[in-house]
Amino acid sequence: MxxxxxxxxxxxxxxxxxxxxxxxxxxxxxxxxxxxxAQKNNIELTLQFKQDYNGNxxxxxxxxxxxxxxxxxxxxxxxxxxxxxLNTIDNEFFIDCVYSAVKxxxxxxxxxxxxxxxxxxxAHNYKKFLDEKKAEIVDDIDSVDTSLLLNGxxxxxxxxxxxxxxxxxxxxxxxxxxxxxxxxxxxxLKNNGxxxxxxxxxxxxxxxxxxxxxxxxxxxxxDDKIELRKxxxxxxxxxxxxxxxxxxxxxxKNYFYDLSYHPKKSYLISGDKVNLLSMSEDNKWxxxxxxxxxxxxxxxxxxxxxxxx
Numbered sequence: 001m002x003x004x005x006x007x008x009x010x011x012x013x014x015x016x017x018x019x020x021x022x023x024x025x026x027x028x029x030x031x032x033x034x035x036x037x038a039q040k041n042n043i044e045l046t047l048q049f050k051q052d053y054n055g056n057x058x059x060x061x062x063x064x065x066x067x068x069x070x071x072x073x074x075x076x077x078x079x080x081x082x083x084x085x086l087n088t089i090d091n092e093f094f095i096d097c098v099y100s101a102v103k104x105x106x107x108x109x110x111x112x113x114x115x116x117x118x119x120x121x122x123a124h125n126y127k128k129f130l131d132e133k134k135a136e137i138v139d140d141i142d143s144v145d146t147s148l149l150l151n152g153x154x155x156x157x158x159x160x161x162x163x164x165x166x167x168x169x170x171x172x173x174x175x176x177x178x179x180x181x182x183x184x185x186x187x188x189l190k191n192n193g194x195x196x197x198x199x200x201x202x203x204x205x206x207x208x209x210x211x212x213x214x215x216x217x218x219x220x221x222x223d224d225k226i227e228l229r230k231x232x233x234x235x236x237x238x239x240x241x242x243x244x245x246x247x248x249x250x251x252x253k254n255y256f257y258d259l260s261y262h263p264k265k266s267y268l269i270s271g272d273k274v275n276l277l278s279m280s281e282d283n284k285w286x287x288x289x290x291x292x293x294x295x296x297x298x299x300x301x302x303x304x305x306x307x308x309x
Contacts, residue, residue: 025088027068029061036061036068038088047086047093047123059127064099065228070123072130078138079103082130083226086123093123098130099203102137103182108150109141109159110182112201112219117208143289143299145276149176154309158187158246160273161204162214163291166191168273169204169214170246186216187241188233195241196233203228211295246273247288248308256300261285266300279304 026039035046049070052059057074064071067085074080080102087096099114121129148154157179162169168189173179186204188196198216205215205228217228249272255263268274274288277299286304291297 027063027086036070036086036093038068038086038093045088045091045093049126057130063225065226067097070095070126070130072127072134074134077105078134079105080134080138082134084123084126084130089120094118095121095123095126095129098133099205100133100137102134102141104138104141106142107144107146108179109144109146110184110201111137111141112203113137113161114203114205115208116205117210119208143275143277145278146179147279148276148309149173149179152176156244158244160246160275160289160291161186162206163273163293163295164212164214165293166212167214168246169216170273172240172244174244185240186231187244188216189241189246195239197237197240198231199234202231245308247276248273249302249306250308251306254302254306256302257285258301261301264300266298268302274302274307276307276309 027037029036029049029051031051033046034048034050036049038045049061050059051061056076057072057080060071060073062069062071064083064085069083069085072082072084080100083099084095085097085099087094096118097114097116098118101112103110144159146157149157156175157173159171160168161171170187172185172187173183174185178184182201184201186198186202188198200218203217203219205217207213207215216231218231220227220229249268249270252270253267254269254272255267257263268290272290274290277287277289279286283304286302286307286309287299288302288307289297289299
C-alpha cells in the first residue's frame with residue numbers, strides 16, 4: 001500500500017522511466033509519447049498509457065515482482081493499490097496477473113492477494129478491468145462481519161479464503177488490536193491434521209492454471225520495488241489451528257433457511273467451515289458464507305446455535 005517516490009520524481013522532472021529487461025524484452029514508459037513499450041532489437045511494441053498522479057485512482061507505470069506493471073492507486077472508502085503485470089503475446093500487451101492490496105474502512109479487513117494465469121486479458125482496457133477487480137475484492141472483504149471482535153464478544157477473527165481437497169486456508173486476526181493494526185496471519189490446515197502458520201501479512205496468490213494450489217508469499221522491498229518470496233511457516237506454533245479454529249457447523253445436518261425462516265433442503269455437515277457475514281439483533285440468525293472445494297461460495301441463513309461462535 002505504498003507509493004513509489006521515484007515514480008513521482010520522474011513525473012515532476014518530465015523524464016521517461018528507465019527501461020527494464022525481462023524475458024529478453026526491455027520494458028519502459030515514454031512520457032513524451034504516452035506509451036508503455038516493450039523493445040527487442042529494432043522491434044518495439046507500444047501500449048497507449050498516460051500516467052496520472054492527481055486522479056482517484058491514480059495510474060502509474062512501475063515494476064512489481066520483477067514484471068512491468070500498471071499501478072492503480074485509490075484512496076476513498078477503501079484504500080487500494082492494484083498492480084496489473086504485463087506480458088506480450090503475438091505482438092499485443094496483455095495482463096497476466098493482478099495483485100491487490102486493499103484495506104476496507106468499513107470493517108477494517110486488509111487483503112493482499114493475487115491472481116495469475118489470466119486468460120488473454122487485453123491491457124488496452126486496463127481501467128475498466130482494474131475497476132472490476134477492485135469491486136470484486138471490495139465486495140468480498142466488506143461482506144465479513146467483524147463486530148464480534150470489535151465489540152469484545154470474540155477474542156479472534158478467522159476468515160476462510162481458500163478451500164481444496166487437501167487444505168483449508170484462513171486468515172487470522174489474533175485480537176481486536178491486530179485488526180486495527182492490519183496484522184494478520186495465514187493458517188493452512190491440511191487434511192492430515194498438520195497446521196502451518198504464516199505470519200507478517202503474507203500475500204496469497206491463486207493461479208488459474210493450477211486452481212488447487214494457493215501460494216503464500218512474503219513481500220520484500222528491494223530498491224523501492226516490491227518482490228515476492230515464498231513464505232516459510234513459523235516453527236513451534238503448529239497448534240494454532242486448534243486454538244484459534246475457523247467458525248464451524250456443529251450439527252450432523254446444518255440447514256440453510258429462506259427469508260421466511262423455513263428450512264431449505266440444502267445443508268452443511270458437521271465441521272464445515274464458514275465465515276460470518278451478519279447476525280440478527282436477537283443473535284438467533286446468522287448469515288454465513290461457505291467456500292466449497294471448488295472455491296465457489298454459497299451465502300445463506302443459518303441458526304447461530306448451529307455454529308461455533
